Amino acid sequence: xxxxxxxxxxxxxxxxxxxxxxxxxxxxxxxxxxxxxxxxxxxxxxxxxxxxxxxxxxxxxxxxxxxxxxxxxxxxxxxxxxxxxxxxxxxxxxxxxxxxxxxxxxxxxxxxxxxxxxxxxxxxxxxxxxxxxxxxxxxxxxxxxxxxxxxxxxxxxxxxxxxxxxxxxxxxxxxxxxxxxxxxxxxxxxxxxxxxxxxxxxxxxxxxxxxxxxxxxxxxxxxxxxxxxxxxxxxxxxxxxxxxxxxxxxxxxxxxxxxxxxxxxxxxxxxxxxxxxxxxxxxxxxxxxxxxxxxxxxxxxxxxxxxxxxxxxxxxxxxxxxxxxxxxxxxxxxxxx
Amino acid sequence: xxxxxxxxxxxxxxxxxxxxxxxxxxxxxxxxxxxxxxxxxxxxxxxxxxxxxxxxxxxxxxxxxxxxxxxxxxxxxxxxxxxxxxxxxxxxxxxxxxxxxxxxxxxxxxxxxxxxxxxxxxxxxxxxxxxxxxxxxxxxxxxxxxxxxxxxxxxxxxxxxxxxxxxxxxxxxxxxxxxxxxxxxxxxxxxxxxxxxxxxxxxxxxxxxxxxxxxxxxxxxxxxxxxxxxxxxxxxxxxxxxxxxxxxxxxxxxxxxxxxxxxxxxxxxxxxxxxxxxxxxxxxxxxxxxxxxxxxxxxxxxxxxxxxxxxxxxxxxxxxxxxxxxxxxxxxxxxxxxxxxxxxxxxxxxxxxxxxxxxxxxxxxxxxxxxxxxxxxxxxxxxxxxxxxxxxxxxxxxxxxxxxxxxxxxxxxxxxxxxxxxxxxxxxxxxxxxxxxxxxxxxxxxxxxxxxxxxxxxxxxxxxxxxxxxxxxxxxxxxxxxxxxxxxxxxxxxxxxxxxxxxxxxxxxxxxxxxxxxxxxxxxxxxxxxxxxxxxxxxxxxxxxxxxxxxxxxxxxxxxxxxxxxxxxxxxxxxxxxxxxxxxxxxxxxxxxxxxxxxxxxxxx
Numbered sequence: 001x002x003x004x005x006x007x008x009x010x011x012x013x014x015x016x017x018x019x020x021x022x023x024x025x026x027x028x029x030x031x032x033x034x035x036x037x038x039x040x041x042x043x044x045x046x047x048x049x050x051x052x053x054x055x056x057x058x059x060x061x062x063x064x065x066x067x068x069x070x071x072x073x074x075x076x077x078x079x080x081x082x083x084x085x086x087x088x089x090x091x092x093x094x095x096x097x098x099x100x101x102x103x104x105x106x107x108x109x110x111x112x113x114x115x116x117x118x119x120x121x122x123x124x125x126x127x128x129x130x131x132x133x134x135x136x137x138x139x140x141x142x143x144x145x146x147x148x149x150x151x152x153x154x155x156x157x158x159x160x161x162x163x164x165x166x167x168x169x170x171x172x173x174x175x176x177x178x179x180x181x182x183x184x185x186x187x188x189x190x191x192x193x194x195x196x197x198x199x200x201x202x203x204x205x206x207x208x209x210x211x212x213x214x215x216x217x218x219x220x221x222x223x224x225x226x227x228x229x230x231x232x233x234x235x236x237x238x239x240x241x242x243x244x245x246x247x248x249x250x251x252x253x254x255x256x257x258x259x260x261x262x263x264x265x266x267x268x269x270x271x272x273x274x275x276x277x278x279x280x281x282x283x284x285x286x287x288x289x290x291x292x293x294x295x296x297x298x299x300x301x302x303x304x305x306x307x308x309x310x311x312x313x314x315x316x317x318x319x320x321x322x323x324x325x326x327x328x329x330x331x332x333x334x335x336x337x
Numbered sequence: 338x339x340x341x342x343x344x345x346x347x348x349x350x351x352x353x354x355x356x357x358x359x360x361x362x363x364x365x366x367x368x369x370x371x372x373x374x375x376x377x378x379x380x381x382x383x384x385x386x387x388x389x390x391x392x393x394x395x396x397x398x399x400x401x402x403x404x405x406x407x408x409x410x411x412x413x414x415x416x417x418x419x420x421x422x423x424x425x426x427x428x429x430x431x432x433x434x435x436x437x438x439x440x441x442x443x444x445x446x447x448x449x450x451x452x453x454x455x456x457x458x459x460x461x462x463x464x465x466x467x468x469x470x471x472x473x474x475x476x477x478x479x480x481x482x483x484x485x486x487x488x489x490x491x492x493x494x495x496x497x498x499x500x501x502x503x504x505x506x507x508x509x510x511x512x513x514x515x516x517x518x519x520x521x522x523x524x525x526x527x528x529x530x531x532x533x534x535x536x537x538x539x540x541x542x543x544x545x546x547x548x549x550x551x552x553x554x555x556x557x558x559x560x561x562x563x564x565x566x567x568x569x570x571x572x573x574x575x576x577x578x579x580x581x582x583x584x585x586x587x588x589x590x591x592x593x594x595x596x597x598x599x600x601x602x603x604x605x606x607x608x609x610x611x612x613x614x615x616x617x618x619x620x621x622x623x624x625x626x627x628x629x630x631x632x633x634x635x636x637x638x639x640x641x642x643x644x645x646x647x648x649x650x651x652x653x654x655x656x657x658x659x660x661x662x663x664x665x666x667x668x669x670x671x672x673x674x675x676x677x678x679x680x681x682x683x684x685x686x687x688x689x690x691x692x693x694x695x696x697x698x699x700x701x702x703x704x705x706x707x708x709x710x711x712x713x714x715x716x717x718x719x720x721x722x723x724x725x726x727x728x729x730x731x732x733x734x735x736x737x738x739x740x741x742x743x744x745x746x747x748x749x750x751x752x753x754x755x756x757x758x759x760x761x762x763x764x765x766x767x768x769x770x771x772x773x774x775x776x777x778x779x780x781x782x783x784x785x786x787x788x789x790x791x792x793x794x795x796x797x798x799x800x801x802x803x804x805x806x807x808x809x810x811x812x813x814x815x816x817x818x819x820x821x822x823x824x825x826x827x828x829x830x831x832x833x834x835x836x837x838x839x840x841x842x843x844x845x846x847x848x849x850x851x852x853x854x855x856x857x858x859x860x861x862x863x864x865x866x867x868x869x870x871x872x873x874x875x876x877x878x879x880x881x882x883x884x885x886x887x888x889x890x891x892x893x894x895x896x897x898x899x900x901x902x903x904x905x906x907x908x909x910x911x912x913x914x915x916x917x918x919x920x921x922x923x924x925x926x927x928x929x930x931x932x933x934x935x936x937x938x939x940x941x942x
Contacts (some may be wrong), residue, residue: 023559030523040554055581077552082718084840086814091937245677252620258688259792261579310587315696
């Protein structure tokens with residue numbers, strides 16, 4: 001019993017000291033000496049309103065801005081997260097291949113520095129992978145979970161597959177016969193079967209969003225077979241690569257296609273910033289109607305003055321804070337159109 | 338590249354020498370403290386205790402800590418400092434979390450930024466971190482006093498007070514100030530809301546309004562110093578020391594890493610000082626250091642200096658013939674096709690799950706050290722480490738004595754040491770001795786009990802969960818890596834480490850969560866029980882062993898005495914650890930990370 005009493009005393013003392021006094025002392029020091037850091041390193045935009053924390057990545061979609069590393073947390077500052085994808089998990093390779101597809105360029109040959117994407121589309125339309133016809137069917141067979149993922153990725157995808165399964169009751173009946181465990185298959189259950197038949201019915205195409213005007217003149221987006229576009233460039237880039245393994249391509253910076261540990265990494269490598277420089281400078285020059293070369297030089301100077309190396313260069317290569325850089329762009333050139 | 342680990346080791350070694358003197362003074366009770374602090378000591382003192390009373394006090398106090406923690410976590414919905422109105426966690430998660438923080442493990446089956454209020458961070462996390470870190474420290478002190486042949490070994494509560502207040506508290510204050518300077522938040526607020534620089538880039542809500550970015554803040558700079566110094570490892574944020582507000586710069590990362598190493602390093606030297614066998618402790622220190630250098634170098638070589646094999650290609654197609662009775666001809670052919678590489682510049686190594694601001698090798702270095710000293714904080718995603726590099730954190734947890742946690746790491750090493758002198762004694766045909774005292778059957782039994790708890794608690798449950806839905810349905814990655822995830826979870830639980838392969842579905846979340854991870858409850862309970870057994874058995878049994886050894890007569894040193902302060906002894910110790918560790922864990926390493934490394938990448942669809 002004596003031990004119980006002493007335990008309670010110890011707990012009481014500990015609570016007073018480490019829950020009350022200790023954080024209180026740190027709070028006073030932090031809020032007086034470094035209020036900026038102590039409240040989350042929040043910076044203000046041109047209108048004086050807070051636009052973000054210098055330490056937390058936020059998304060940028062416009063071409064006028066540098067983009068941060070991809071985020072497994074969707075840049076949600078309340079729910080940090082990594083991808084937790086193992087090296088051997090195909091989902092990791094797939095995610096990176098999709099990111100590279102639309103921006104990959106040739107490193108040698110007659111098309112040097114030209115984008116690969118048109119050739120991926122041409123190869124896709126020819127509809128032969130590994131010498132066998134039916135790229136989409138082979139894709140769905142090899143990567144069932146990706147096929148299912150496509151069906152659930154967007155509501156319109158599910159609607160499209162549902163419409164297809166209504167139109168083909170015989171195929172659905174056959175599926176149920178083969179898979180007695182799923183007597184009432186949902187759209188995602190049918191994904192692989194759907195793509196196998198789709199590939200036969202619409203060779204050289206992929207179901208993608210097509211926007212047209214309805215009778216009232218409103219824009220309507222529907223799913224229909226398409227021959228080109230970002231879906232094909234990204235989803236099928238890895239398969240194109242397997243058919244063309246020895247073609248020399250320019251490397252993209254590693255940090256541009258990998259997610260960080262927290263999903264909120266506020267930095268990119270200077271290499272990555274230089275990689276994006278052409279796009280960013282070109283777009284600003286277009287917006288401002290100025291000489292592209294001049295704008296490029298100005299932004300290049302911004303990157304160089306913002307760049308720093310971890311531990312003063314002892315521990316790593318130069319990096320740059322994305323929000324800080326974009327804030328400078330915004331302050332200098334105004335709001336992107 | 339190598340500057341970071343070298344600088345870390347040098348700074349830690351240099352500072353551990355003077356600090357060990359201070360620790361010894363504190364634990365001998367000869368530190369001169371102001372009168373009002375003496376008053377607290379007198380208030381806590383229940384008189385000199387023998388080993389049984391000391392151990393019972395330790396257990397009773399931990400039981401009280403359990404009850405306290407349970408109550409505080411249950412109070413979250415009605416307590417103050419909860420502007421976001423966070424509810425109560427699932428009961429199994431509370432059970433797991435309370436044990437996890439009481440046992441210094443800090444395995445987190447929840448996310449601090451999503452599930453805890455600042456009230457819980459301050460009144461649950463902080464006292465647990467200070468107190469659980471002091472428990473192992475006290476246990477080691479008790480063992481030292483028993484080895485010295487003392488019957489009465491001081492008072493548990495006074496020891497706890499001294500460790501927590503004279504050692505941890507001042508150190509945490511100093512480190513906390515550095516962290517705030519580097520950019521760590523220190524506020525009682527919960528959230529900052531900002532409109533993004535590009536309006537609408539976070540998406541739009543149902544009314545077409547641009548969504549703001551919400552950023553969780555709080556008393557981070559109070560939690561993190563003791564999280565590292567106490568080798569607790571439970572992050573304020575879900576992604577722990579990878580989170581930019583929990584580890585804002587390369588400097589804070591250096592200090593963070595240093596803070597988790599310094600006390601385990603120092604305790605080994607304190608052991609030597611208090612036994613007046615400094616040379617002996619230097620031999621132990623060197624053995625541990627050798628293992629740590631090896632494990633850091635392994636991780637850096639395979640993860641920072643090697644690319645992520647997910648993006649590199651394999652030029653050659655491979656064919657394997659596997660014996661299979663059900664296949665025609667008794668052989669089953671497996672074809673692994675050639676894989677074309679993706680054009681990714683990987684000169685910075687495997688960047689998936691790494692942060693950029695710490696430096697190139699920081700993720701790999703941290704992964705090795707955090708598991709060696711059983712801290713369990715992470716500054717990179719261990720799930721995404723190159724599989725062969727992940728063997729380094731696995732080994733750190735399996736051996737559990739590469740400096741290890743405060744006190745308990747040194748205690749674990751003593752177990753290997755006792756086995757080592759026993760083996761050596763058998764080889765030369767002398768009865769084994771340690772510290773001049775004969776190691777008898779009873780001491781060996783107690784040492785073996787403590788030593789075997791660890792592998793049994795890893796391999797048993799990992800096997801069970803890998804064979805049933807409890808584990809299989811929680812895996813997030815295919816093939817050998819899914820198995821690695823389960824083994825890692827139990828290794829981490831049993832080593833009282835707390836790091837994880839985060840993909841494993843262990844999070845139930847709030848009690849009213851409509852769609853929790855399907856196997857969160859069995860994993861909560863399974864790892865909770867493992868943490869409990871693997872914490873207290875390896876503390877109680879060695880204290881008993883030290884008592885039985887310490888009461889024996891000192892044999893005079895003779896020509897035939899095996900000296901314990903020589904390089905030979907160091908090699909004996911290292912050999913014992915490596916052989917026993919390899920015998921216990923090599924098979925499971927072959928099934929997990931090695932299989933993933935050698936197998937086809939990518940694996941399956």
